[in-house]
Amino acid sequence: MHAGIVGDAMTPDLKRSLAAQREVIDERLARLVPRALPGQTALDEAIAASVLAPGKRLRPMMTVLVAMDLGGDVDVAVDAGCAIEMVHAASLTLDDLPSMDDASLRRGRPAVHAAYGEDVAILAAIAALSGAFETLAKLSGASDAVRSQSVVILTRAVGVSGLVAGQLADLRDGAHQRDVTDIAATNSLKTGSLFSAAVEIGAVVAGADHGVRIALRNFATELGHAFQLLDDLLDQDANAGRTGKDVGKDIGKSTIGSVIGSESVVGRIRAHVARAHDFLNESVGPKSLMHGCVDFIFQEAMPVTEGSSLRQQDVGAQ
Template sequence: MNQSALETKLDDVAKAVGSVLDDVLGSHQLVAGTPHRLLNAMRHGVLNGGKRLRPFLVVEAAKLFGADARSALQIGAALECIHSYSLIHDDLPAMDDDDLRRGQPTVHKAYDEATAILAGDALLTLGFGMVGAMESLAPQIRVKLVAMLAKRAGAPGMVGGQMLDVATPTHRQSELEITRMQAMKTGALIAFACEAGAVVADAPDEDRKRLRRFGEICGLAFQLADDLLDETGDATSLGKATGKDQARGKQTLSALHGRDWAVQRLDALVGEAEEVLAPYGDKAATLLEAMRFVAWRQR
């Protein structure tokens, strides 16, 4: 599969996820009971484009085991709510203090800080509600997904990683310390996305573990590529500010070891991902192409 074919698939899933989220945020139950300003801020934070990589990974991982595509898409949309909440909060002045996200003003800039905090809170709870309400999945599958998501999005996962990020010590961190922080902050939700596809399909534990490992590798590559883009990219093509890590003294693996090391490490991670998914043969071709896209992307 060439990159243009993959980007077409990514775009198709992104549009489908956007449609699901638009329907949910336009539902009578939500519209009737939600303050107008809060609902608009939620829409601003989650319906603002983006590659929708995490939902794409859920859909493709589920497809690997013949699961219902519609159920996987719904889980992906719920995950995107939680991912978007994390971005809204991450952009706040107390966190990364960003003015631009996906080429648009961040939620606290478009509205205000209090509204941004509450919009993030609302999207977080909405995501869990969407998983719990999915009647197309057996109750035990829904419970399993909710428990997994709580762990990956919470203190042992993404939120814990954010805490390590904002509390970065002034001393030079080791590769292990940086990797742990990034695996929690960025990798946890990507690992969930891949494992969730197997769970939706009620795949055996061995397959779940294999997909989780693939997601962990993909998460490491995503963050390392992101760090490189922060150093070398431009705000117009990325849709967000660049050069932030260096300006704030943040420690990254690319800064620790240099650009050449980072490029070689990305190639090695792609090789690891290929080994993990080798048992699935050609059926895993799209997932592997997504991994290469993550590692070698230019925006």
């Protein structure tokens, strides 16, 4: 059973391996990013600013690592992961709009609408979305079945049973008092949907069976809950430099943290991460690089508070 970041799980070799995968993804993403017509410079720059802005590339990394673990074609997985990153970028661009979260900062840079205007930002998001599905439809080296299944999986993750549903619930219901179950359901739609698509598409690329895909979806659900809780926790931080985006945007919004308090949130994050590791063990085994990838996210980002920090012995140790 995986023991989190105990021992050698976050060795320099693992860090180098994850960094190398991210570099490959960045290089391929730069080639796949949609380009505007000649003369439409603002749109071209806005698409690039949205899709290529510096980031952890967590979602495409998940696709690639799962495919690697299951013996799939890594090149196909990289392209599929880039498609998911385009969708993620588009969702952030739309999420930041004044009609949505009204944020001015994203990934340490001005939000796309702040830099290029709302009209161009919306068009850039649509371009990124169309680029994502074109990339999946054309996956070089993949069978027709892999292409079609990947398109269906990502479509569901984006649509009325995924990101769209989660965003609407957050916008309409977030200002009202909600119980933890309702908030968690919204978080699962808003954050977990793309995580689930990322790992399941990686499994599809590798030809994994239904049981593996189900376990990976469960992993993604747990990771999504932990990730959204962490995001809510960091939103309370006074230093936007830690997140690269505006903080305090959740003030007045019903989040799990506002219901149960920050100290309890840290405990919930630990529990979700531990269950995520268990589902990884079930689907891809205890030696997967994904274990280290998950640990790295939370080890690096968790705010340190007395008695509640997510220290090395905590993550995945349950």
